[in-house]
Amino acid sequence: MKRSEIILIKQGDPNIYKRLVKEWFPKLCILINSYIFNIEIARDLAQEILISLWENRNKLKDDTAFDKYFYVLAKNKAFNYLKQKRYDIIDIEDYETELIKINLMEQLLEKDTLESIIMKENIQKFQTLIQSLPSNSKEIFILSRKYNLKNKDIAARLGVSVKTVEYHITKTLAFFRKNMEVFSCFIIFII
Template identity: 30%
Template sequence: MYSINNPLKLKANKTYRLTTKEYKVLFDTHHVSLCLFCNRYLNDIEMARDVVQEIFIKVWNQKTVFKSQNTVKSYLYTAVKNRALDVLKSKRYKSKCDLSVEAIQSMETDSFFSTELVLQETARLVDHAVDTLPLRCKKIIKLSLLGYKNGEIANELEITLNTVKAQKKIAYRKLRFQLREHIALVAHIFLP
């Protein structure tokens, strides 16, 4: 069974070399959030995708050994951050964008990295939890997360306003239960 906390089902205190199947799970689980994370540094989604792809290729080619799910995540985010900073510092990229030395230095700080890591991990957790909702609830919540008001959701999906409210109530109850261990991270998403 897939777990939000341990999608690879790795046991603690044991080293792992990823199989092809585990590598695919790793890619499917983290690719989007790593691209978004990298994009916060580069502000260029295509370049961010290239950086993330480069890191995944490196993990595959080097047959990197991991000790736990946390070390996998930590390795990926740190590698992506470092590569993104290398890209920002490169002369070729500098000529393409107008980032100052101070802006790049602020991105190198641990607080910037930590904040971005928490945001991306939160987005990944919520996205996975939303994908497990019943279809109608999922559609309503995805529109709500995109900023649609209840009336706009009702019009878009051609349902009543009361149905939207009832389905959101059901969805939030299920999401709270699914994300109960992570509620501090995701609370800001559900605040009005």
């Protein structure tokens, strides 16, 4: 977004704001949903972010980089939601259903730049790899990487030893490294 457009948002221009919402709402939904796996709640949280932006528009800096700004807000909103829900863990079947929903939401993105095409391909490859994991490894990976649970917490939750959790995480990461031709920033961030 150009500096002049940011200034117009700060001044309360509804047309620029509508354009910002149209561009960023689907992206925020996808990003938030990648953490919480509930598209309806992701939409609500994305809407809260955009409303908060409008209400606090005068606090925006003229050189705000919206990519970074929205990424941080979406991540924080998702993590706060998860903390509030005390990490209510979804079933693996729900996780698989949510991956399908993520794919549908990705189709809403209008921009097909080379970067977004590569990102979509990497996401698809990563999701396929997750689906091909044995159920124990998949569950431990999700608890560890998506919900940021510590190994000892995962072990207690699943009734296994910490060494077993460490083994599955190590095995899963090795599997991803072996099977990913392009190890994008997205994959590095998640792992």
